[in-house]
Amino acid sequence: MVPLQAEAMDAVAVDPAHLAVLLGRNEERAVRIVSSRTGDSTAEFPVAAGAAQLGYAGAQSLLDSVAGPAGVVEIRSPAGAVTSTVKLGAPILALAGADERHAFALVGGRSPRVVEIDLTSARVAGAVEPPAGTVSLAAHASGPEASLVAGTRDGGIYLRLAGAPTWDRIAVDGNAPVFSLSGSAIYAFQTVGDSKGVAVIQLPSQLQVRLFPVSLDARRMFSIDDGTLGIFEQSGKAANVRLISCASPMLAVEARSKHSKFSFGDGQQWSLLGLATPDPDETQAPRPDSTGAAYAGC
Amino acid sequence: MTPNGDGERASDRLIRFVGELPGRVADFIDFSLFPQAVRDSEDFTLLRRCTYAGFALLAILLVAFSAYEHAHFALTQDFAAVEQVWHQVAHGDLNPRDTIDQIAHYWQVHLELYIWLIAPLGLFFDSALTLQVVQDASGIVACVIAWRWMLTILYAGAEPLPYRRTLALLALVMLVFDPWIYWSYAFDFHSEPIAVSLLIAAGYAFYLGKTRYGIWLSLAVLLVGDVAATYVAGLGLTLIVASRKLFKVGVGLLVLGIFWLEFSHRIGAGVMSPLRVTYGYLIYGYFPGFDPSLPKLTVRDLVIGLALHPLNAVVALRDKLLDVYANLAPIGFIGIFSPWTIGLAFVVIAENQLAYSFTYSQPNFQAIALYAFGTVGFAWFMALIARSKFRRLAVALSAIAAVNAVCWFAVWMPELPPHWVRTSSAAAASAESAWKGIAPGDEVAASHGLIGRFADRASAYSLGWVFIVPRESENVQFVIAPYEGINVESVNRSLASLDVLVNKYGATLRSYQNGVWWLTIGKNNHDTQFVLPEGSDNIPAWPATGLAGIPVVTGPPATWHAHGGYRRGYVMTRAYWRKRAGNYVASVDVAAQAPGILEVWDATADQPIVRRLIAPGERRSVAVAFRHLDRGREHMYSGLWPFIIDAPEPPVDDNLEVRVYTYGRGPIDVYRVALKPLADGKSKP
Numbered sequence: 001m002v003p004l005q006a007e008a009m010d011a012v013a014v015d016p017a018h019l020a021v022l023l024g025r026n027e028e029r030a031v032r033i034v035s036s037r038t039g040d041s042t043a044e045f046p047v048a049a050g051a052a053q054l055g056y057a058g059a060q061s062l063l064d065s066v067a068g069p070a071g072v073v074e075i076r077s078p079a080g081a082v083t084s085t086v087k088l089g090a091p092i093l094a095l096a097g098a099d100e101r102h103a104f105a106l107v108g109g110r111s112p113r114v115v116e117i118d119l120t121s122a123r124v125a126g127a128v129e130p131p132a133g134t135v136s137l138a139a140h141a142s143g144p145e146a147s148l149v150a151g152t153r154d155g156g157i158y159l160r161l162a163g164a165p166t167w168d169r170i171a172v173d174g175n176a177p178v179f180s181l182s183g184s185a186i187y188a189f190q191t192v193g194d195s196k197g198v199a200v201i202q203l204p205s206q207l208q209v210r211l212f213p214v215s216l217d218a219r220r221m222f223s224i225d226d227g228t229l230g231i232f233e234q235s236g237k238a239a240n241v242r243l244i245s246c247a248s249p250m251l252a253v254e255a256r257s258k259h260s261k262f263s264f265g266d267g268q269q270w271s272l273l274g275l276a277t278p279d280p281d282e283t284q285a286p287r288p289d290s291t292g293a294a295y296a297g298c
Numbered sequence: 299m300t301p302n303g304d305g306e307r308a309s310d311r312l313i314r315f316v317g318e319l320p321g322r323v324a325d326f327i328d329f330s331l332f333p334q335a336v337r338d339s340e341d342f343t344l345l346r347r348c349t350y351a352g353f354a355l356l357a358i359l360l361v362a363f364s365a366y367e368h369a370h371f372a373l374t375q376d377f378a379a380v381e382q383v384w385h386q387v388a389h390g391d392l393n394p395r396d397t398i399d400q401i402a403h404y405w406q407v408h409l410e411l412y413i414w415l416i417a418p419l420g421l422f423f424d425s426a427l428t429l430q431v432v433q434d435a436s437g438i439v440a441c442v443i444a445w446r447w448m449l450t451i452l453y454a455g456a457e458p459l460p461y462r463r464t465l466a467l468l469a470l471v472m473l474v475f476d477p478w479i480y481w482s483y484a485f486d487f488h489s490e491p492i493a494v495s496l497l498i499a500a501g502y503a504f505y506l507g508k509t510r511y512g513i514w515l516s517l518a519v520l521l522v523g524d525v526a527a528t529y530v531a532g533l534g535l536t537l538i539v540a541s542r543k544l545f546k547v548g549v550g551l552l553v554l555g556i557f558w559l560e561f562s563h564r565i566g567a568g569v570m571s572p573l574r575v576t577y578g579y580l581i582y583g584y585f586p587g588f589d590p591s592l593p594k595l596t597v598r599d600l601v602i603g604l605a606l607h608p609l610n611a612v613v614a615l616r617d618k619l620l621d622v623y624a625n626l627a628p629i630g631f632i633g634i635f636s637p638w639t640i641g642l643a644f645v646v647i648a649e650n651q652l653a654y655s656f657t658y659s660q661p662n663f664q665a666i667a668l669y670a671f672g673t674v675g676f677a678w679f680m681a682l683i684a685r686s687k688f689r690r691l692a693v694a695l696s697a698i699a700a701v702n703a704v705c706w707f708a709v710w711m712p713e714l715p716p717h718w719v720r721t722s723s724a725a726a727a728s729a730e731s732a733w734k735g736i737a738p739g740d741e742v743a744a745s746h747g748l749i750g751r752f753a754d755r756a757s758a759y760s761l762g763w764v765f766i767v768p769r770e771s772e773n774v775q776f777v778i779a780p781y782e783g784i785n786v787e788s789v790n791r792s793l794a795s796l797d798v799l800v801n802k803y804g805a806t807l808r809s810y811q812n813g814v815w816w817l818t819i820g821k822n823n824h825d826t827q828f829v830l831p832e833g834s835d836n837i838p839a840w841p842a843t844g845l846a847g848i849p850v851v852t853g854p855p856a857t858w859h860a861h862g863g864y865r866r867g868y869v870m871t872r873a874y875w876r877k878r879a880g881n882y883v884a885s886v887d888v889a890a891q892a893p894g895i896l897e898v899w900d901a902t903a904d905q906p907i908v909r910r911l912i913a914p915g916e917r918r919s920v921a922v923a924f925r926h927l928d929r930g931r932e933h934m935y936s937g938l939w940p941f942i943i944d945a946p947e948p949p950v951d952d953n954l955e956v957r958v959y960t961y962g963r964g965p966i967d968v969y970r971v972a973l974k975p976l977a978d979g980k981s982k983p
Contacts, residue, residue, distance in 0.1 A: 171923055172908075192895055192909045193961060199908070207881055207925035207976075208908040210900075249903075249929065255879030256929045 008239035011232040013224040015059040045080025058100025065092040084122035098139035098146040106137040131158040140179035170206040181223040202253040335453040341463040352474040364430035370726040372719040373750020377486035382753040388420025408523035409567035436495040448677035468696035476628040477710035478661040493526035524562040531555025535641025620944035621659040628706040630699035633675030709941040725782040728814035741771040747783015762786040789874040794834035800855040839968040844868025859969040866962035873956040879928035881976035885921035892964030902952035903930030
């Protein structure tokens with residue numbers, strides 16, 4: 001858990017050791033770079049007063065989107081200097097960095113679209129139509145192209161794999177979906193009743209494998225270069241980033257190979273004549289951490 | 299009343315006899331517990347007090363736990379088989395079937411002829427508890443003889459053994475605080491404890507030079523069956539090592555034991571201990587199971603096979619090293635190497651640890667001979683050391699061993715009730731109510747975890763292993779407790795069986811309380827057998843109600859359901875399937891006037907997998923697809939280091955659980971619940 005200032009509006013990873021946090025003080029906006037281990041500040045610089053969201057752009061750059069009809073994306077160095085800007089001509093609803101070369105922005109206006117930004121040339125490289133009602137966007141770079149996942153207002157999750165011509169709605173619903181670093185999973189918020197959780201959806205099966213609880217204040221998720229999942233929580237009075245290691249069983253998406261201690265017969269179990277255990281009831285079930293380490297979420 | 303020749307009236311003699319009775323009983327007890335040398339020694343008073351205290355503890359723990367198990371209906375298949383034959387013989391059927399193990403005649407099981415000798419007890423004490431007390435009594439007798447034997451060793455010789463009183467008291471601690479003794483006697487009813495009480499008496503008789511007694515007692519051991527025959531062979535080996543004078547007797551017993559084992563198997567007994575199933579893997583290199591195409595193994599085949607494939611045995615023993623340690627630790631390890639123990643210990647360790655089952659290798663009734671003889675052997679070594687110049691070492695080693703035994707006791711005795719009794723008091727009360735309502739002539743099929751108490755009849759079947767219940771009486775009673783007791787059948791199978799019984803065979807539901815379902819199939823049904831499923835991917839919800847649900851079991855069975863109303867919580871829960879990793883779809887047949895939530899959990903890992911809202915609406919199917927990773931593994935208690943055993947492996951596959959939650963805002967009825975695999979390539983139900 002990385003404690004942040006209560007004014008934190010957004011957070012994103014810069015590299016495995018650092019987070020960029022967008023702070024909003026009255027009309028002023030600033031970005032603070034903090035250690036992802038201790039939460040200590042290592043740098044802070046002002047950004048445009050309309051800055052609304054941060055975006056990942058590799059360890060050497062940082063993106064921020066400026067609210068307003070012009071739809072400006074600023075590309076900065078980690079020290080805060082603006083290296084270039086890209087004007088999209090429509091309000092930016094969501095900003096999604098894929099890697100140091102690609103970023104995507106969901107823009108609204110009369111014709112909403114997902115705009116691809118070439119960060120190297122600071123130009124718009126293309127655009128596709130988003131699913132109707134899209135409110136969130138995330139990207140995952142895979143080679144020269146990137147896969148996209150969009151979340152809609154009604155909780156639908158749409159996936160557009162790199163090179164695919166269309167969006168495909170997956171069977172699982174959720175909000176603010178993001179890719180895992182490896183691209184082997186999508187994480188999405190699910191609110192059922194009065195509880196909120198993160199659904200872990202395995203790819204390519206597009207089936208949910210787990211739901212683990214998070215605070216109702218959880219707003220956004222992002223993946224860090226070492227596979228860690230960051231969850232930004234903002235309650236109005238406090239803010240923090242909860243970090244979940246990619247080795248956590250909570251993020252695992254593959255079955256674990258189980259071995260019997262029996263050496264004969266290709267590891268068949270020893271028979272349990274007369275002492276078989278009953279199915280566990282709720283009280284006998286072990287705690288979650290008994291599942292041990294697994295690394296498939298990375 | 300007339301005076302006798304000495305002028306004493308008969309009434310006076312009676313009064314005198316009654317008055318002397320307590321003293322005579324005390325004298326008999328003292329005689330049983332203490333050799334003459336002890337009774338003549340100055341240590342007697344202290345030893346007597348400590349012995350009485352120790353054995354009182356032993357007896358109270360054994361009998362009290364038996365009563366506890368009995369009251370909780372916590373007696374399973376192995377108890378049921380003996381209970382049935384014991385009851386039937388006592389009631390005049392001298393060649394009873396073993397319907398529990400589905401064997402035509404009980405004598406074929408292990409050739410346990412002693413059952414016929416103890417059966418008359420059933421005429422006077424017609425309770426399953428009697429059988430448990432008989433087993434406990436045999437344990438107490440075995441320990442008494444072991445104790446007397448140890449005292450005989452420590453108080454032998456013209457010269458008093460240095461520190462003999464201390465050594466004796468520490469040996470008593472080792473004996474009374476060995477948790478595996480209690481563990482062994484807690485497990486249903488088995489013949490091994492009966493055999494060991496006779497066996498140690500035989501060993502002690504041989505030690506005392508009373509060879510004729512020893513031989514008679516050894517022959518009595520053979521009446522306990524084919525497994526006991528191996529103990530006789532082991533005792534023979536022991537005598538060969540222990541005494542040149544008893545060499546011929548030892549060879550005789552060795553041959554006799556092997557002969558009896560072979561003989562019993564050749565005449566068709568030993569059905570429950572086929573060498574091929576238990577030890578065949580050592581020869582074939584894989585578990586052959588009950589493969590009928592393979593030849594029957596004889597002792598000779600086994601010996602030759604082991605000689606030709608010795609590495610198989612080495613590898614198997616390597617797998618079970620921890621259990622060898624756990625068995626021997628409370629008795630101080632070295633005792634098994636004493637000349638009066640070594641042959642028997644070799645046989646018992648070999649047959650238990652090389653068996654294709656961890657059940658036999660773990661501390662259990664199968665190793666009870668080790669616990670009794672091993673403690674005697676430890677005392678023998680201590681006496682040997684105490685006579686040497688390292689006499690203080692004997693005290694030190696004994697003290698360490700005694701403390702070690704107490705530690706094992708402290709770690710494992712608290713586990714005794716939760717391990718062996720998994721039936722709640724409320725469920726036991728419901729089971730008792732059903733038991734009282736079932737006529738003696740009725741056939742009963744019950745869950746594995748309850749069958750022990752229900753086996754007091756000619757036709758009793760355990761749902762643990764039986765899939766076709768033949769009809770053998772007009773009324774067939776089914777008592778099923780899916781979530782209670784040590785059930786080897788899965789919860790899924792129990793729920794599916796309930797489903798089949800009411801929907802296919804028209805069973806009448808007699809009662810359902812505290813998780814115990816009692817159903818009757820009566821004369822209106824003409825089926826000659828009842829086929830029960832191994833499991834089902836579609837099961838009823840009514841037997842799986844949660845804390846916020848009640849079973850509605852009126853009207854046609856197809857309309858029975860779990861009903862939730864205005865209470866927040868789970869309407870239905872614990873609908874389990876144990877499945878391999880893969881893609882599945884869970885669904886419930888539900889009608890709701892208020893929203894609910896369909897949940898799928900990995901119950902083994904205690905993690906939710908997926909939740910889906912159930913919107914209000916008419917009865918329909920609500921489904922959710924998910925991917926089951928099968929990542930968890932139940933924790934099995936294995937003790938606290940270094941007082942650990944090699945716990946049985948939990949089932950390989952995780953338990954999936956489907957639940958339905960309600961916010962308590964209105965009625966929600968769950969009729970059925972299903973779990974099916976998703977077809978390859980599909981991600982939507």
